[in-house]
Amino acid sequence: MTALLEVQKISLLYDKTQAVNAVSFSLNEGEIGCLLGPSGCGKTTLLRSIAGFEIPSEGRILLNGEEVSRKGWGLPPERRNIGMVFQDFALFPNLNVEQNIAFGLRRMPRSYSKSRIEQLLEMIELSDSAKKYPHQLSGGQQQRIALARAMAPRPEILLLDEPFSSMDIELREQLARDVRKLLRLEGMSAILVTHDQYEAFAMADQIGVMNKGEIQQWDSSYNLYHQPKNRFVADFIGQGVILEGTVNSPQEVDTELGLIVGSVPDGYKQGCPVDILVRPDDILHDDDANEFAEVIDKAFRGAEFLYTLKMPSGSKVLCLTPSHHDHAIGEKIGVKLDIDHLVIFKRHSKFQVE
Amino acid sequence: MLKYLPLILLSTLFSAIGSSISYASGEVNVYSARKEALIKPLLDNFSNDTGVKVNLVTGKADALLSRIKHEGRNTPADLFITTDSGRLHRAKQAGVLQAIQDTQIEQTIPGHLRDPEGYWFGLSQRSRVIFYAKDRVKPSELSSYEDLADPKWKKRICIRSSNNIYNQSLVASMIASNGEKATEKWAKGLVDNFARRPKGGDRDQIKAVAAGQCDIAVANTYYYGKMLTSKKDATQRAAANKVAVFWPNQNDRGTHVNISGAAITAASKNKTNAIKLLQYLVSDEAQQWYAKVNFEYPVVDKVNASQLLQSWGNFKADTINLSKLGSNNAAAVKLMDRAGWR
């Protein structure tokens, strides 16, 4: 089955700098993808090129098997069947809610658009506000309308450019989940652009972590967390620290926290110095353990405490513990390693060889 | 004017409104600073008598001259009618006039009331005289323009601004008679005697005398006539009745006079007709009406002034050639500035 969207070695120039460098990925129908990365990584530029607002300097973009962009040329946005939701919602202030949503339905017969609008309004739970104007509504409501407007003409793919960034932080994850539900209901494919990994986790099936114009890893959220391919991804996704260690055997790595058992990739000879990624959930608080670490900071998270611990060697680790284990700063607590999957890098190397 | 509106609308880039006057023969184009009502009847008579069509454009004197200068070789104007010999001199200096030799005209108009080289001709006379408050000043106290600088008149004189060409011409005539140094001294003395900073026109000065702000005003005679006979404004009549005319310098050179006059433009396309019109304007019948209707004196000797003007008395007029008023104008203006005459 051909993918709905194919991005093939797309390069984009932005103001004479290379914003996107030979990026490739694809999205199947019904999937929700995400471009995740820090500011300036090129994710928005990439999204805009899929929409047709930017012309690539290299590469091709295919939508439903048809070429829509190639070097130096692009089908104009109004001719692609895409929908877009913008960071500032971009609702038309002179039109009411109904008219905004109807904007893309111009070519449809009246009866069709009427029922479509009704359906959408119900879906976003704003049927009562059909005649209101954008400035009379809250940010969250405006965002839902922006979404409905983009979805109304049933585009092939929906592009969302940091749609939650103007919302309150606590709401973002929930909103992301809600939007995913809506998209699923419609069976709509989408690509989300964000710098917030929790949004990405809540909404997307496939996530591409981007940095400096390149996709570092395109994978599910689980894999990104547990099997980051390089240091950048490891740093960007989740929390964790790097522990130094030495390869003992193809199954063992020796660290100051003890021996870690796991599969060491080929090419790592015995005695090779390596770095291990240690997530907070990899460190367990165990009163029977041999190693003791000093609590130097703690953060209460409701269900858990996130302790920052200092090992006897001086290196710091993070430890996530159920919150009924309340230890004071300065206390020494017993810890042990519980790593399921080894995330290992050669020291001084960016990449994990697999 | 309404028919010009589409033209204005369409030709925002290339409108040359002046060239809407045609050049057909049997015509003459007049640019007149004299108001329409005060000249048109004469022009109509002329047309009836001679069959020459007269096209009249009126405007303010300075604007008209500016326009003629501006239009240069393209000006449709044939005859330029304006007030004050100073202005006619300026037009001559600007090179927009041409000299005419016509014995008939030269014999009709006295020599000092026309340009010696034939560039312009006076059509009517007016005098710039002293108006005094009948109840506060005795005529015996007055004598000459020069006397007005005497300290006895301190804070009692009203006169309009030095910006006005009538005052400039008066000062120019004094420069011609008394020389610059003496005139500057006189001007300074005069300024010291001002009852107030110069403001308003000639009529304002007369009104100010009537209201008691000052005792003496210097103004043109025709304003007096207009005020005396004003139909609309009772206060003007009342004010005029409170003052009387004094003719200065009767014991020496005579009272300063000036003219309204006409000239033929250098670029005139209808010169013959223009000369014909000029001849008509100095004919007896034209002269009588022309002068009377604006409370002025005719230039032609044998034509009498109107009854009203005659009631003001006969007077000896200064016969200095009026072209001197023009040639001294620049010096006069600067002199007035230096004397502090605003």
Place this chain on the structure above:
Amino acid sequence: MANLNAPPRSLTDSWLSRAVFANGWQLSSILIAVVLGIPIFSVLSSIFEPSSDTWQHLSETLLNDYIINSLILAAGVSVGTFLIGVNTAWLTSVCVFPGRRIFEWALLLPMAMPAYIIAYTYTGFLDFAGPIQTTLREAMGWGYGDYWFPDIRSIEGAIVMFSLVLYPYVYLLSRAAFLEQSVCVLEVGRTLGCSIWRSFFTIALPLARPAIIAGVSLAIMETLADYGTVKYFGVDTFTTGIFRTWFGLDDHSAAAQLASMLLGFVFLLVLLERWSRSKAQYHHTTGKYKQLPQYKLAGLRGWIAFAMCLLPLLLGFILPSLQLGQWAWQTHEEMLNSNFITLTLNSLLLAAGASIIALIIALYLGYGTRIYKGIIMSSVQRISSMGYAIPGTVIAIGVIIPFAAIDNHVDSWLRQHWDISSGLLLSGTVFALLFAYTVRFLSVSIQTVEAALGKVRPSMDDAARSLGRKPLQVLREVHLPIMKGSLLTALLLVYVDVLKELPATLILRPFNFNTLAVRAFELASDERLADSASAALMIVAAGIIPVIMLSRSINRSRPGSQRNNDSTT
């Protein structure tokens, strides 16, 4: 159709490389700015001409007067507009007293009165034959010359006139400053025991100082640009001097040099105003607006406040309008003839032409800046907006010199080669007048268009395109509806400004072409005050329109009301 979504370029590109790569839109915009700058260049170039006799003469006699009078006027008007403007602004912003809601917008009405009209209105009003003196005489049994009455036609009178019609600038800007001031700051003052006066003098006033200075600078600029009032009152200033030197002394070069001096004064003022406005931005506080502390003025104090607000309104608008109305009624039979209709149509058409041209240029430059952000386009906009500070007299001189020269050259050349004469192409035509108006008033259009374009965010363009609209359709279906109101505002504001304009019109108008403003001025100068009232009244009536528009924005600025930028009006 240009790509509406071209990426914005960074400001760090050197202007030279940008100039090399600039495309048609940018080049033509630069050309526009250059053409609009012609009047200034031609005036300033006169500095390099040798000073003639006339200049020598001027510097010995009148130049001092021009400078001193200008300084006196500037000082007097600063004080006058400051006292009236700041006082009323404070009262209507934070105090509660009878009639306050009405005064909020009504205090703007004097803006509808051009200064020269209110000048001669008061002259007639306070004249010997006018109502005041007549009543006085009847009451006291006085006659001619029995009493003394102050003469308004003096520099002091001029200061009063200017203050009465220009204080709204200070009022508006101060009011905006007071309203935007941190609610918290004033509340803190109150909790610390500040009475109204203390919080006014020690907190509000210093914080609003930049805005007040900007308002006063604008008022002084208008004062220096005025011709009709000072001419009528016999005050010698640069503008009257320029007119006199150009027409009376017939020295174009010296007149242009005077104009350059005036420009120098104005330039200083512009610097002052710009600097103040930029400082004012730093006083902008949080985006959340709460009700400002309202000081209730009870009883007598409330009525005093009422009187303090009523007085400027009465003197600056109500009384003059009534007097004009009475005169117009007296003379309407003879004045409302076909000449008057022609006159009115001339004025209306001229104003319409100028406002449309200004709008088109403003849109061209505005869209150019939107698409090609960067230092070139923003400089072009800034330079094209300089006209508001330049007196009409100066612009007119700066237009007529090059235009006449061009006309002469073209004419000579054509005569030489083809023996035909082109006559007057530029100078002395409506074109010259429209050009001068555009230079002077373009800033109004530019600012309004800028604000209008600001309401249409680029993301809205993208949204519309993602929903199937082609670029031209985006303009029609998104930009136009949202910007409609503001574009109309831009047209109206320039329209009214052109109607009121006097000095440039006097100098540049085609022969026998009169506008309402010119007619009113000429008739007044001829002592036919009552006759001039019809024309004057029409100008004032037109001037009320911008006041109404401004008053609506005042309503929206009231604390607590919706300030969401998404509204379309």
